[in-house]
Amino acid sequence: MEIGVLGTGAVGAAIGAKLAQLGHQVKMGSRDAGNVKATAWAAQAGANASVGTFSDAAAFGKILFNCTSGQGALSALNLAGSANLKGKLLIDVSNPLDFSKGMPPTLTVCNTDSLGEQIQRSYPEAKVVKTLNTVNAFLMVEPSKLAGDHSMFLCGNDEGAKGQAREILTSWFGWKDVIDLGDITNARGTEMILPLWVRLYGHFKSPNFNFQIVR
Amino acid sequence: MEIGVLGTGAVGAAIGAKLAQLGHQVKMGSRDAGNVKATAWAAQAGANASVGTFSDAAAFGKILFNCTSGQGALSALNLAGSANLKGKLLIDVSNPLDFSKGMPPTLTVCNTDSLGEQIQRSYPEAKVVKTLNTVNAFLMVEPSKLAGDHSMFLCGNDEGAKGQAREILTSWFGWKDVIDLGDITNARGTEMILPLWVRLYGHFKSPNFNFQIVR
Numbered sequence: 548m549e550i551g552v553l554g555t556g557a558v559g560a561a562i563g564a565k566l567a568q569l570g571h572q573v574k575m576g577s578r579d580a581g582n583v584k585a586t587a588w589a590a591q592a593g594a595n596a597s598v599g600t601f602s603d604a605a606a607f608g609k610i611l612f613n614c615t616s617g618q619g620a621l622s623a624l625n626l627a628g629s630a631n632l633k634g635k636l637l638i639d640v641s642n643p644l645d646f647s648k649g650m651p652p653t654l655t656v657c658n659t660d661s662l663g664e665q666i667q668r669s670y671p672e673a674k675v676v677k678t679l680n681t682v683n684a685f686l687m688v689e690p691s692k693l694a695g696d697h698s699m700f701l702c703g704n705d706e707g708a709k710g711q712a713r714e715i716l717t718s719w720f721g722w723k724d725v726i727d728l729g730d731i732t733n734a735r736g737t738e739m740i741l742p743l744w745v746r747l748y749g750h751f752k753s754p755n756f757n758f759q760i761v762r
Numbered sequence: 763m764e765i766g767v768l769g770t771g772a773v774g775a776a777i778g779a780k781l782a783q784l785g786h787q788v789k790m791g792s793r794d795a796g797n798v799k800a801t802a803w804a805a806q807a808g809a810n811a812s813v814g815t816f817s818d819a820a821a822f823g824k825i826l827f828n829c830t831s832g833q834g835a836l837s838a839l840n841l842a843g844s845a846n847l848k849g850k851l852l853i854d855v856s857n858p859l860d861f862s863k864g865m866p867p868t869l870t871v872c873n874t875d876s877l878g879e880q881i882q883r884s885y886p887e888a889k890v891v892k893t894l895n896t897v898n899a900f901l902m903v904e905p906s907k908l909a910g911d912h913s914m915f916l917c918g919n920d921e922g923a924k925g926q927a928r929e930i931l932t933s934w935f936g937w938k939d940v941i942d943l944g945d946i947t948n949a950r951g952t953e954m955i956l957p958l959w960v961r962l963y964g965h966f967k968s969p970n971f972n973f974q975i976v977r
Contacts, residue, residue: 651947658868658957697976700958728961732866736958739872743915743951746943747975756977761912762966 551576551608553601553623555584557684558640559614563588565688567595569719576604578626605631610638610711611673617643617662618655621669632673636708638715639663639734640679640687642741651745654738663734667704674708676701677734678716681744683754688720690757697757698724702733726760766791766823768816768838770799772899773855774829778803780903782810784934791819793841820846825853825926826888832858832877833870836884847888851923853930854878854949855894855902857956866960869953878949882919889923891916892949893931896959898969903935905972912972913939917948941975 549572552563559575567573574597575585585598597607605611605627615623620641624632643655643662656662663677678701679687686692690699699722703709709727716722728736740758748754764787767778774790782788789812790800800813812822820826820842830838835856839847858870858877871877878892893916894902901907905914914937918924924942931937943951955973963969 651950653873657954658872693976695976697974726962726965728958728965733958733961735866736955736961739954739957740951742873742954743943746948746951747941750941750943751977753977756975759912759974759976760962760971761908761910761974762968762971 548572549574549607549609551604551611552614553604553611553627554614554616555582555588556614556616558687559612560588561684561688562612562614562640563596564592565720567592571595573597574599574604574607576601576627578623601626602628602631608635610636613637613639613641613666615641617641618645620662620666624666624670629670629672632670635673636711637666637670637673637675638679638712639666639675639677642680642738644741651742654741657735657739661732661734661738663702663731663738667731674703674705675731676703676705676708676712677731677737678702678712681737681740682757686755686757690720690722693755693757695759696724697759698726700726700728700733700737702728702731702737704730724759763787764789764822764824766819766826767829768819768826768842769829769831770797770803771829771831773902774827775803776899776903777827777829777855778811779807780935782807786810788812789814789819789822791816791842793838816841817843817846823850825851828852828854828856828881830856832856833860835877835881839881839885844885844887847885850888851926852881852885852888852890853894853927854881854890854892857895857953859956866957869956872950872954876947876949876953878917878946878953882946889918889920890946891918891920891923891927892946892952893917893927896952896955897972901970901972905935905937908970908972910974911939912974913941915941915943915948915952917943917946917952919945939974
């Protein structure tokens, strides 16, 4: 399948590489079609990988992953263009983290709203599913790196899109415990565990951990 | 040991009953010394249990548990009196949840501050340790109700008080995986997972779950 990955950071690179390895055609989008990180990623990811602008990647993909930094997400999607998002599953992996005021980071939106909701409101014809934002990039696409069971959350307003996202998580990436929290307002909850995630990262001195919901 | 439990809700009742059952002298404090819920609790909890005002309970306890609702915490501690909190371990179990605007609840403080920090700032001579606020009352004192490993967080500024709190969690209540996140600013992180907790409660239709940090 053709898939557009928006963002050239560790998250975009890990997800894009995994998708290309699974045999999908992946275009990584960025602000600048000649982005050095995207070009380096494509050279490593092989024949299934290509690069372009946010708009190129969004037009190319039948499914889209928003892997931009939280603070760049809305402007990146604006460059991607609403016509290119329309009717598509848009998996939103971004977190509204603000590191500009030092550590620990704060969230630019939380409690009564979330970045996932802002994106869905801005692009009502996209089918936003918030997921994968609660783990490190490497765990996202290879949950078996951690021994034992651990959980992945998803939420969104479109049941069909959530089913498609669940299939990607389970069949493509190998997640076993995927918890559908409900509509996109649940993005508040999953984005708001990031402050704890960041502290746990500091505590363990490793990002190789995840939450399991024991029940 | 003499222990003061502030608050007559499900959390205060469960913690107070467990402590009395372990042989400690427990005084449950409330706004009104003749509080009906406190009196009913004491009748059930047996000879080790007594009731009084917030001030009575705080004066009585060598260790204190703040089990008030988040929105009532600071006024309850004000009634308890700073002289009665001075130098004592104050285990803060409260969460700044606001249900007044309907479901899902929001937090009255988050992101750049927390209730745990507000309490520590208000009573600098108390040794505030934030813990137990991320699970249901019954799990707090009986973590073995859930099969398998699961985690409890603690944070605070005083190392001695955290050691004492850890001993209560492990030796008295039976917690096995207790994670010390660091200073009291980490209360932001643990309080901010409550929105997800509330959604998971709705999803599972049971409060009998917890987060395990798989690593």
